[in-house]
Amino acid sequence: xxxxxxxxxxxxxxxxxxxxxxxxxxxxxxxxxxxxxxxxxxxxxxxxxxxxxxxxxxxxxxxxxxxxxxxxxxxxxxxxxxxxxxxxxxxxxxxxxxxxxxxxxxxxxxxxxxxxxxxxxxxxxxxxxxxxxxxxxxxxxxxxxxxxxxxxxxxxxxxxxxxxxxxxxxxxxxxxxxxxxxxxxxxxxxxxxxxxxxxxxxxxxxxxxxxxxxxxxxxxxxxxxxxxxxxxxxxxxxxxxxxxxxxxxxxxxxxxxxxxxxxxxxxxxxxxxxxxxxxxxxxxxxxxxxxxxxxxxxxxxxxxxxxxxxxxxxxxxxxxxxxxxxxxxxxxxxxxxxxxxxxxxxxxxxxxxxxxxxxxxxxxxxxxxxxxxxxxxxxxxxxxxxxxxxxxxxxxxxxxxxxxxxxxxxxxxxxxxxxxxxxxxxxxxxxxxxxxxxxxxx
Numbered sequence: 001x002x003x004x005x006x007x008x009x010x011x012x013x014x015x016x017x018x019x020x021x022x023x024x025x026x027x028x029x030x031x032x033x034x035x036x037x038x039x040x041x042x043x044x045x046x047x048x049x050x051x052x053x054x055x056x057x058x059x060x061x062x063x064x065x066x067x068x069x070x071x072x073x074x075x076x077x078x079x080x081x082x083x084x085x086x087x088x089x090x091x092x093x094x095x096x097x098x099x100x101x102x103x104x105x106x107x108x109x110x111x112x113x114x115x116x117x118x119x120x121x122x123x124x125x126x127x128x129x130x131x132x133x134x135x136x137x138x139x140x141x142x143x144x145x146x147x148x149x150x151x152x153x154x155x156x157x158x159x160x161x162x163x164x165x166x167x168x169x170x171x172x173x174x175x176x177x178x179x180x181x182x183x184x185x186x187x188x189x190x191x192x193x194x195x196x197x198x199x200x201x202x203x204x205x206x207x208x209x210x211x212x213x214x215x216x217x218x219x220x221x222x223x224x225x226x227x228x229x230x231x232x233x234x235x236x237x238x239x240x241x242x243x244x245x246x247x248x249x250x251x252x253x254x255x256x257x258x259x260x261x262x263x264x265x266x267x268x269x270x271x272x273x274x275x276x277x278x279x280x281x282x283x284x285x286x287x288x289x290x291x292x293x294x295x296x297x298x299x300x301x302x303x304x305x306x307x308x309x310x311x312x313x314x315x316x317x318x319x320x321x322x323x324x325x326x327x328x329x330x331x332x333x334x335x336x337x338x339x340x341x342x343x344x345x346x347x348x349x350x351x352x353x354x355x356x357x358x359x360x361x362x363x364x365x366x367x368x369x370x371x372x373x374x375x376x377x378x379x380x381x382x383x384x385x386x387x388x389x390x391x392x393x394x395x396x397x398x399x400x401x402x403x404x405x406x407x408x409x410x411x412x413x414x415x416x417x418x419x420x421x422x423x424x425x426x427x428x429x430x431x432x433x434x435x436x437x438x439x440x441x442x
Contacts, residue, residue: 001077001078002076002077002078003051003052003077004072004075005036005072005073005075006070006073007037007039007048007068007069007070007073008069010041010069010348011352015068016067016069017041017217018039018041018064018065018066019037019039019063019064020040021037021063022036022063023036023038023047024056024074026059027055028056029053029054029055029056030050030053030056030076031050032051032052032053033049033050034049034050035048035050036049036056037061037073039067040216041348043217043218043221043314043346043351044348044351045344045346046347048073050074050076052076053078054076054077055076055077056074056075056076056077057075058074058075059073060073060075064214153179153180153181154180154181155180158180158183158185160231161183161187163231164224164228165190167189167193169181169186171189172185172186216312218315219313222313222314225374226372229372229374229375233373233412233414234412234413234414235372235373235411235413236410236413236418236421237370237411238408238409238418238421238422239408239409240407240409240429241405241406241407241429242404242405242428242429242433243391243404243432243433244403244404244405244432245402245403246433246435247267247270247433247435248267248403251266251267251270258327258328258331261332263328263331263334264331264335265327265331266334267360267362268306268334268383269327269330269334270432271358271360271381271428271432272306272319272358273326273330274428275322275356275358275381275428276302277323277431278424278431279323280302280323282420282424283298284296284298284415284420285378285424286298286299286302286356287299287378287415288377288378289376289414289415291414296415299355301321301355302322302355302356303318303320303353303354304318304322304355304356304358305317305318305319305356305357305358305374306318306319306334306337306357306359307359308341308342309364310341310342310344311342312344315351316351316354316357317337317338317341317350318337318352318354319333319334319337354374355377356377356379356380356381357371357373357380358383359371359382359383360383361382361383362383362384362385362386366385367384367385367406368408369382369408370408372410373412378411378415379409379411379421379424380409380411381408381409381428382408383406384405384406384408385405385406386404387403387404388401388402389401389403389404390402405432407429409421409424409425
């Protein structure tokens with residue numbers, strides 16, 4: 001009995017994934033639960049198990065394919081029947097031979113080449129007769145439709161998708177006459193526009209060799225999520241400097257405590273603990289909002305996401321229950337999730353459930369920047385490289401070198417006011433500058 005194995009649900013709001021590796025071949029006997037496919041989706045890699053024991057009789061996906069949830073991936077013959085598989089293999093080969101026979105037929109199809117000649121003849125005429133017209137024809141199809149003042153029937157989420165994809169909703173035609181424009185209509189229009197105009201754009205802008213490569217699943221996930229975050233959240237970013245001179249002395253003094261368990265006590269690990277304490281004092285920064293219902297969802301748990309730079313792209317794994325852990329525990333967790341992320345072993349569960357995010361670019365360089373809030377969170381803290389600055393302070397107002405670290409706090413202005421943002425960031429700065437207030441044991 002043949003069993004059609006379709007790609008199962010991969011996670012919340014994940015509709016597709018990229019095939020990283022097909023782990024079986026036609027004719028292989030598999031057991032129930034055996035990994036048969038490696039998929040990359042939502043910035044995570046995962047192995048998909050076989051739902052039943054049997055023999056792989058057909059494979060419908062290949063490495064590099066983008067497969068949608070519910071799409072047919074394998075055909076499995078129930079029970080172990082490896083002998084039948086080889087018989088099935090030649091079958092497609094036999095079919096491929098007759099199919100290959102018509103191959104010569106396409107050759108005559110190339111005869112229309114002479115018809116293309118007149119087109120080529122026209123092309124040189126255009127620059128001679130009218131040099132300016134060539135640019136206008138390309139914009140015409142783009143600008144003609146948007147000029148339409150007709151009322152468009154489309155749901156708010158469809159309009160939002162159109163904005164995110166850069167599609168003018170007026171230019172989209174419903175797939176069924178008299179009906180509202182659907183999300184599929186918008187996606188189809190965007191795809192068609194890219195396919196139709198891509199070549200022209202490359203020709204116009206190419207002054208040399210170009211290279212086109214397909215986006216990875218991680219890059220596509222980042223693109224879609226960042227577009228959503230930037231277009232739906234009104235961002236405000238505030239900056240401040242924290243004097244970490246004393247903190248750095250203590251960090252180095254207590255570093256061996258973390259090294260004893262194979263961890264590294266970093267400034268990021270300390271910041272996770274400081275931010276966790278700050279979120280308890282300022283609960284508005286540890287919430288999310290439901291604009292449709294007009295509700296604020298306050299969270300009584302503290303899960304801090306840490307932005308990790310990997311070869312595949314940006315990942316934000318989450319350290320859970322940071323308020324209940326001491327700095328050594330946090331340092332150990334931080335090292336573990338960063339290692340998993342860079343090794344491509346991170347799971348979807350590792351990157352879900354965050355309530356606040358920290359992104360530290362200090363190891364690379366730079367000072368202030370404007371990090372994008374990681375929706376559905378409402379704030380993110382950016383950390384720049386600490387530098388030694390000459391500062392005037394103390395009772396004697398003497399100038400002395402101090403190690404100062406730039407901090408950038410971005411937040412959702414729909415729920416957080418500027419004064420609240422300033423107080424929150426100031427609280428963090430003061431906690432960093434008074435390290436005795438921070439207990440190493442949590």
